[in-house]
Amino acid sequence: MDYKLTYDQYQEGLEQGKLLGLKCNGCAAVTFPPKSLCRECNGSDLNVTEIKGHGTLRTFTVIRVPPKGFTSPYVVAMAEIDEGAWVMGNLVDINPDDADMSLIGKKVRIGSQIVKGDTYSGGDSRVVTFTLAEE
Numbered sequence: 001m002d003y004k005l006t007y008d009q010y011q012e013g014l015e016q017g018k019l020l021g022l023k024c025n026g027c028a029a030v031t032f033p034p035k036s037l038c039r040e041c042n043g044s045d046l047n048v049t050e051i052k053g054h055g056t057l058r059t060f061t062v063i064r065v066p067p068k069g070f071t072s073p074y075v076v077a078m079a080e081i082d083e084g085a086w087v088m089g090n091l092v093d094i095n096p097d098d099a100d101m102s103l104i105g106k107k108v109r110i111g112s113q114i115v116k117g118d119t120y121s122g123g124d125s126r127v128v129t130f131t132l133a134e135e
């Protein structure tokens with residue numbers, strides 16, 4: 001299969017502050033993070049697109065028992081980006097002990113941060129982050 005956007009290219013984009021996704025030429029849906037097929041129609045006719053980095057927090061959980069190598073507590077959330085896709089990331093600018101249901105529906109900015117490699121990964125990688133946006 002011929003990938004329009006590889007994992008390495010996606011990671012390089014994050015390093016440069018770019019959020020690279022894929023836009024479907026069939027139905028115009030934006031898939032982010034990138035996958036091999038369109039999230040809406042499973043089409044494979046996709047073009048690389050840069051998403052704007054705005055979204056709405058839809059759900060979250062506070063991790064208190066972390067995997068090896070992580071420090072808890074931290075907040076894992078799902079946000080719906082303005083382009084329509086849902087993406088998982090870490091909500092980074094709040095005290096996890098203050099996280100409550102009032103977060104749902106808040107506007108967020110999407111960025112990234114480095115997560116150190118561990119026993120189970122191939123080294124450091126960048127993951128999506130959310131910060132609360134001014135309303």
Ligand SMILES: [Zn+2]
Pocket residue numbers: 024025026027028029038039040041042043
């Ligand atoms: Zn599509």
